Amino acid sequence: MSGTPRRRLLAAAAAAALLLPLAACGDDGGSTPTADSTKPVELSFFWWGGDARAKLTEDALKLYTAKHPNVTFKTTWQANQGYFDKLATLTAGNAAPDIFQIDDNYLTEYAARNVTLDLTSYQKSGKLDTAKFPESLWKYGVVDGKLAGVAFGENTQGLVYNKTKLTAANQPLPTTGMSWEQFISWATAAGTAAKVPGTQDPSADYKAFWVWLRQQGKDLYKGKELGFTAQDVTAWFDLWKGARAAAGTTPPADVIREGNATDITKQLVVTGKALTSWVWVNQLPELQKNTKDELGVMAYPGDPKAQWARASMYFSVYRGSDKKDVAVDVINFLANDPEAGKILGTDRGLPSNLDVRTTVEGTVTDKSMKTSIDVENTLGKTFGPSPQVPLKGHSTLRSELIKAAESVQAGKASSAQAAEAFIAAVKTAISK
Incomplete structure (x- = not known):
C-alpha cells in the first residue's frame, strides 16, 4: 500500500465516512437485485490462495451460475502476501469487492470500519443458513454483536x-x-x-x-x-x-x-x-x-x-455493495450446497456445514487428511465456547x-x- 502512514490513515477514515450513508439503506438489502430475478448481476469476488484453490472456487461459482444464469462473477485472487494491502487499498477507494475472503486477524478491524455487512438479519430470516454449523464456529464471526463474516472452514x-x-x-x-x-x-x-x-x-x-x-x-x-x-x-x-x-x-x-x-x-x-x-x-x-x-x-x-472451532477463514460481504442480497445468497450456496461442498472439498478447512462435511469426508482418500478430519471431529465433541474475534x-x-x-x-x-x-x-x- 503506497503513501505515508498518515495518508493511508486519512484514506481509510474517508472510506469509513463514505460508507456511513450506505447504512441508512439498511443491512437487509433494500431494493437490491436478487438471485432469482432475471436482471443480470455481476459480482466481484476476491480471495487469497494458490492455483488449486482458484480452480476449485471458480468451479463452484460456475455451478452457482448454472443454477442462476443471471449471476456471473468477476474473480480476482492472489497469494496471501500482499492480499490485505490490496484489500485495504480497494476499501480506502470505496471499491471493495462484493464478496471477499478474510481471516480473524483482520475481521474486527474491517467490521469496526463499517466495511463488512452485518449478516444477522439474513441469518435470522434463513437466507443465510447456519443451522448445520457448530454454534461456536459461526459465533466466531460475530464482532460487537454483528455477524461480520461467515466461517468458511473449521480448524483448531x-x-x-x-x-x-x-x-x-x-x-x-x-x-x-x-x-x-x-x-x-x-x-x-x-x-x-x-x-x-x-x-x-x-x-x-x-x-x-x-x-x-x-x-x-x-x-x-x-x-x-x-x-x-x-x-x-x-x-x-x-x-x-x-x-x-x-x-x-x-x-x-x-x-x-x-x-x-x-x-x-x-x-x-x-x-x-x-x-x-x-x-x-x-x-x-x-x-x-x-x-x-x-x-x-x-x-x-x-x-x-x-x-474451539476456529474459523480457518471467512467470507464477508461489502457493506457498500448494491448487490448484497445476491452476494449473501452466493455465500449461503457455497457453504450449504452439497455439490458445491464436493467441489471445494477441504481446501479452506473442514466444511462448516456438518452435513456437507460428512459428504466431503466420504470423498477424501489422503491418509493424513483423514487423520486430520478424525481428530477435528473428535475434538469437536469437547470444544468449549469460541472466544471473541481478535482485536485490531x-x-x-x-x-x-x-x-x-x-x-x-x-x-x-x-x-x-x-x-x-x-x-x-x-x-x-x-x-x-
Missing part, C-alpha cells in the same frame, strides 16, 4: 508428532489430556531416548499461549482490552524456561528461532530437529508431504475443552510475542522483563 490447534521416530526409540506417543507438566516430562524422556529434542519450544507461539490462557480461565482478549496480565506472560515464559533447562526437551535457541518461522516446510517436526511442532490440525497433510516419516496429530496439552492489533501481538519469547530464549531478558515489554507494545497496538 494441533500438536503434530513424529510417530516413526518415537516408535523407533520405543517411546509412547503423546496423548490428549496430558497436563503441560506431563507433556514436558514426556518430551524430556522421548527426546533423550530418540536423541532428537522432544518438542519445539512454543513460548513464542500465540496459539499455544492462547490455549494455555483459556485453561487458566482467562483469554487473549476481553472486550476492548487484553484478557491477561504481565504475570501470566511471565508464568508462560517461565514454564518453557524450565523445559529448556532439562536436557533433551527442546532444541537450543537458534533452532527454536528457526522453528518460529511461519513457513510450514520449516517446522521442526519436518526438518527432524524436534519430535513435535505446534500447528493447526489441518496442516498435517502439508507437513506429511515434506517428510518420509509418519506423523500424527492431537490436541495441545491440558484440558481440550479450552480449544492482533498481528502485533503475534509478532511481539515472538520477539519477547526469543529474547528470553537467547538469555537477553528475564521472563518478567520480556513480559512487561510485550504487554506495553500490544496495549499500544490495540489502542490505536
